[in-house]
Structure formats: structure tokens, C-alpha cells
Amino acid sequence: MARHVVATVDEIPPGARKRVEVEGRGIAVFNIGGAYFAIADRCPHEGASLCDGRLTALVEASEPGRYVLSRRGELVRCPWHGWEFDIRTGRSWCDPKRLKVRSYETSVEVGGAEATELQAETFPVSVEARFVVVEA
């Protein structure tokens, strides 16, 4: 497990997402209300890129015809067959115990001595900017 600088915070504003490669693995990084979450960018069903999926709320019902919405934008629907995944945990809605995508720890680091030590593969790490770091 190593820490990787994958983006500047400006690149992924709230509600946005970015697909990054870390040591050959595709990872989808999402910003939900200022917090960053990273999940494997490969749907466990048939492998679609979850990064291309639509963000959605958690849709529930107290009974038929009574819709209850919560957690807006915190789930992603797979673009291929619509399975929903919780961006915070990687768990699917349908079968959360058995069907999930790997989720990774993230953090935000300010450029400087510590951040520059982290080898960003794709761009230079400047001293002023803040960076999204994924542990993968």
C-alpha cells in the first residue's frame, strides 16, 4: 500500500469525479460535498467504468407509492446495467455484503516537503497547491 498523488483538488470540485491510473489499476475518485472518495473503476458485474456512471440519491420507499430520497449524489449508477454503488463504501445497493467494489482511503495534502516526496506520476507537485492523495 502506497500513497499516490492523483489530482489537484481544483480538478475535482464537489459533484465531480476523475478516473486515475495507479500502478496499472483504474480508480474513480469522487468529490462529495468537499470530501474525496476513491473506488475501483471496474463494475463487479461486467467491468464497466463506474467513473462514467450517473450520480444518484439513495432511493427508498416507506411503502408503495411513498418515495424517500436521501444522500443525494452519494451513489453511482453503473452506466451499463444500472447497478447502484455507494461511493463512500463501494458496496452495491442490491447485495451490499457480497457485491462491492474495492474502496481506497483518500486524503488531501498541501504541497510542500511531504507532498513532494510522494511521486506523482503524471504531473509535477507544486508547493502551493493542495493535492488529492489515494492510498492504493
Add this chain to the structure above:
Amino acid sequence: MDDTDRPAPLSRFAGGVDCDLHPAVPGMDVLLPYLDDYWREMVAVRALDRLNLSLTSYPKGAPITCRPDWRPADGSWPGASLEAMRRHVLDYYRPGLGILNPLYGGTLMHSEDMAAALCRATNDWIRDAWLNRDPRLRASIVIPVHNTALAVEEIERCAEDPRFIQVLMLVSGEVTLGRRQLWPIYAAAERLGLAVGVHAGSAYRSAPTSVGWPSYFVEDYISQSAAFEQQLQSLIAEGVFAKFPGLRIVMIESGLTWLSGYIWRADKTWKGVRAEVPWVTRLPSAILRDHVRFTVQPVDDADAAKGIGRLVEHLGSDELFLFSTDYPHWQYEGDDALPPDLPEALLRKIVHDNPLATYPRLLKPATAAAEMPA
């Protein structure tokens, strides 16, 4: 072969529950005593007694309507005689209990009041002419299904007699079975401990195939299983089982083997579109296991034992299937009301345990009396 030459009664069905017997209303005359003055007058004035109110799905002369060796020699209605039913089924297979599902046009009338009057009369006639004459019999309540309020009234009236154990509907009525306008029927059934039986047959308010009107009986007959599939999906998608967690639906004469393909598609598709029906919070197959049962005549498989076995495996349950002879319909030959090579444990479930678990009213006091040796 004459009925009396038959081999000794078959022990494998003895003491079980035959979940699908069809007593026939032989004609309007038997219902007259149960109609009120107005409707008795109308039967005479409007010559309603000349109407053939049998269901189009089971024409009297169609081979499927009656097994040849059960067909009455005098041309009367197959299933109209309790004596014949005793000879062919009750005293022959010796089930402890048999459930009567009257298939009669009363339930389908366009006039809601006429439907209610005929259903009421049919239920009363069934009680007097069948239930009161044989302690082994139980019955389904026929209802004016196209008027929910009248249907609920009739359910509540009949349910006072514990020998009525199920509400009967046809698979194709005016609306899909999941629609909320029908919910009071399900609420009443759940509250009163009645199962809801869905039987093959159509009110012909819409084409019996989903692609248009057929030309031939064979098309109508074969399409029934598609209707069951669509209704099962409707019941699940509309949230009937979410709303009525105690409800049991029994699909009668559905053909069965369509279930395998259906449940695979239903489970798979739900995962992607479940937000459309968020009250469906579990796989359709899990909902089905908790709420839906099936009678096992007919089984659409050349090898019925294998067919049933595959379904048990695929659906992950041996509790879904119920013994039925479907008397007098012609679904099997000889004594093979169930395939002879069905594993013993499964046979026991289908013939004894599953029906008792499906119909809570079978365990009510009237049952104890019925199980006494005749």
C-alpha cells in the same frame, strides 16, 4: 375401463390436500334459490337461465376440460356431480382434504350487480351442495372481481364459514393484479387468513395474448402461462407483497416451467432498475419464496419429476408446490396426478406440508372433523 375396476386407492396421496378441484355449476336453476327476488325475476324475464355461463377458457366440449374416462356418459357438465368427484378423486386418492375452485361466469359479468348476485349464489350453493355434504371439502370464494367494494363484501360474508379458505380470481381480469384498486381484496384476504388463488382463465376484457387477439383455442390456451408471468411481475412490482406481508398468492394451473426463465430475468433486471420500484427491496425470487405458491397440474415438461426437481433447485425451495389433480380437467393419465418418480421427501412436502402451510384455515377446527375417517 369402468371406474369400479380401478386398482386400490393410492397411498401416496392419502391424507394429503388436493388443492384444485373443479365443481361445475350445472345451470342457473341450482342458483335460483340463492338469488334475491329481483334477480330471480330477471332470470325469468331476461331468460338468463339460457345463458351459458361456463368460462370460455374451458369450453364444455374441449378435450382439456374433462379427462375422457371422467366425462359423464349422459352429457352433463363434467364436475357437476359430487358422487363422481368422490369416485374419481376423493375416495380414490383419499386426500384428507380437497379444495373446490368453482369456475363459473358469475365473476366476470360486465354488470357488477349481476356479478355480485351470481357469485353470492354460487358461494351459497357450494356451501350447501358440496361443503355440507362432504366433510373433506373446502372451497374458494368466488367474487365480483371488477367491483372491489362488492368483492370485499362477499369475502367478508363467506369468510365467517372457516371452510372457505381462499379467494379466487382469474389470471386475466380487467386490470393487472398488482393495481392498487384491487388492494382492498388483498387486505381482506390477509386479515381473514385467506389465500388468494389465481386461476388460469380470462374475462376477455383485453386480448388473451399480449400481442393481439388469437384465432384459435390452442393459442388462448397456450398463452395462459404468459399471463401468469405478467401477473406475478405485476404483483411484485406494484408492491403488493410489501404492503401485505402476510399475503399468500396461489397460482393455479399455471404450467410451472415458465417460472425458471421468468425468475432469472426478474432478479437480474431488478438490480438495475430497482429505483423505479423502491418498495421492492429484495430479489423477486426471495419475495416469491415467501409469498407465492403453485399447484402442480399441469407441469409443462416431458419429464414432470425432473421439471419439478429443476424448479426446486433453481428457486432454492421445496415449499412452493402444491398437490392438485385439477379434476376433471385432462392433465394426466391413469394415476399420475404427480409423477411416479418424485423423491419421497418432496412428495410429502407437496402433498401434505406445503398445502397446510399455505392455507392457514385448513388447520382451523373444521379440519379436525374432516380428518376423521369417513
